[in-house]
Amino acid sequence: MxxxxxxxxxxxxxxxxxxxxxxxxxxxxxxxxxxxxxxxxxxxxxxxxxxxxxxxxxxxxxxxxxxxxxxxxxxxxxxxxxxxxxxxxxxxxxxxxxxxxxxxxxxxxxxxxxxxxxxxxxxxxxxxLKRVLHGWVARIRQFELAALVQLAVISVVILPLLPNRGYGPGAALNPHELWLAVVIVAGLSFLGYAAIRVAGAGLGAVITGLFGGLASSTSTTLALSRLVRSDARLGPVMAIGVVLAGSVTFLRVLVVGTIFARDLLAPLLVPLGAMAAAGFAGAGVLALAAGRGQRSETDLDGLSNPLALGTALSFGAVLVGVVLATHYLQLWFGAGGVLAVAAASGVTDVDALTITVARMTRDGLGLETAAAAIVLAVSVNTAVKGGIAAVLGGGRFGLRVLAVYAVVLATGAAALALG
Structure with a gap:
């Protein structure tokens, strides 16, 4: 040397x-x-x-x-x-x-x-970072730690052992891919959940909406709407959080879909990107209308831990059901059957439908049909969340949210048609 x-x-x-x-x-x-x-x-x-x-x-x-x-x-x-x-x-x-x-x-x-x-x-x-790390550890609940360990075991230990081949009708059920989907969705959800838990409620509805969209935009909408029901003065600020959570969902679906089918990025980017942009712009308008004088404290007790073993297994069961339903309806009715499942799935869960149609593109499902199904599912889900806000949060609160969501849905439909 x-x-x-x-x-x-x-x-x-x-x-x-x-x-x-x-x-x-x-x-x-x-x-x-x-x-x-x-x-x-x-x-x-x-x-x-x-x-x-x-x-x-x-x-x-x-x-x-x-x-x-x-x-x-x-x-x-x-x-x-x-x-x-x-x-x-x-x-x-x-x-x-x-x-x-x-x-x-x-x-x-x-x-x-x-x-x-x-x-x-x-x-x-x-x-x-001693104090910061110790503070995070102090805020971890026992059931959260247990759930994280459980998922780590069944994903890191069990996932490699699952067979990576198709079973059932049309070989549509691949145990390895199905469980990998559970791990990915639960990981994205826990990212948002952990951010809310670590940052604390004091950061208000904006941070809650952004991270809540990763965890569960539906749960976030429910939680914030309940707060408005208890105190109507929170309506203008909570509407911002609800719209932000819904807007983040479009980006989340884009990421999940392209993880399982990279070719979906091109047909999904324009409609989902446009819907997310419209949602964020709507949240900005709501923020300007709400003024700077309002601050809020949020307590999202209604937001469940997305890494709980029961939650992960429930999502896996829903995913299997959507896979089978989509397979048979496509077999019987073609593209129309896929869209019918998408509309029904959007009422409860968007991720399962997104993963299912993304996987089906590898078996011959057209990219345009897959993209249309995903956009339809998120559109139905957006409308459902608007209805939840109107029913639980009251008329004025619901109108704020629904007005933005109407623009979002129109933007998505126009972008999909033009694309």
Missing amino acids: EDFELFRRLGLALAIGLLFGLERGWHARDEPEGERVAGLRTFGLTGLLGGVCGWLGMLVGPVFPGLAFVAMAALVAVTYWAQIEENEDQGLTTEVALLLTFALGAAALLGDMAAAAAVAVVATALLS
Whole structure:
């Protein structure tokens, strides 16, 4: 190794140590001098020591860095034992960070410098986000954690074991693809659900509407409409949240459809994109009409956890039903049967229909028919959500939502016809 390359890598090892030391030193800035486990200098030297050991490993053999790491771990263990004798409530974070600093210092000499630097930055970010991460953990409910673990097991462990071939009439039921659809939809739903839970209700109807559209726009509409029923003054602001949730749904359906059939992107992009744009524009008009003086606190107790095992299995059952119904109706009535299923599915669930017709394009269903079915399903679902807002939230609230949705539906129909 040339001298310039050697000094460059040793410099990175030192920089990694100083980065860790800066964060740890700031974290322990209130502790008296001499009582800190490690600070800026210690971490800097540890990173440089790891780099030097990596350099020596290149000279005397690859075993040397491993033995040096074991010696470093023993030193850290002795230090930790001495600290815990004085303070029973002693964490291991700084000690683990020291070992990681040494290892990354060695990696800077022996491996990819960019990878070592990236790991150091990510690790420092994790160290600096202690309060934020602990706050998130504190807000997790027990049933949410259990549901997440359950889905992780049945998706990561079970999904690879499911046969990837068709069964049943027309080989329409593929266990692997059906369960993959459940995982994808549940993952998108949980993204929105987690955002609402982490951000909290205090961010108001706008954030709730945006993330609620990922979780469940129907549940979001129900929850916000109930709030308006209890306090009619919230109507102008809650209407914004409902319309935003419905508008995000169009983008969600576009993503889900193209995941299972990339060729659907072109025929779906114009109608769904136009409907989403019209919805967002309508939400902007509602915001201007509502004025700046109103703020709201939202409590979406009606928004269920989308990663609950029962919810995932229920969606899987609905998906199987839609797949079979679409198969037979297409067999009996052609494209008209597919559109009939789309209209019926839009009353309750859009994702199942979207995934079904997307998969059917691989078996000969025309892209235009598939796109029309998906747009029809989301249109029916949009009309249903408008009706929910009118019934639960009252006349004025319903009129605000329905006025925007009428423009959205007209825009979608025009875009689909022109396309």
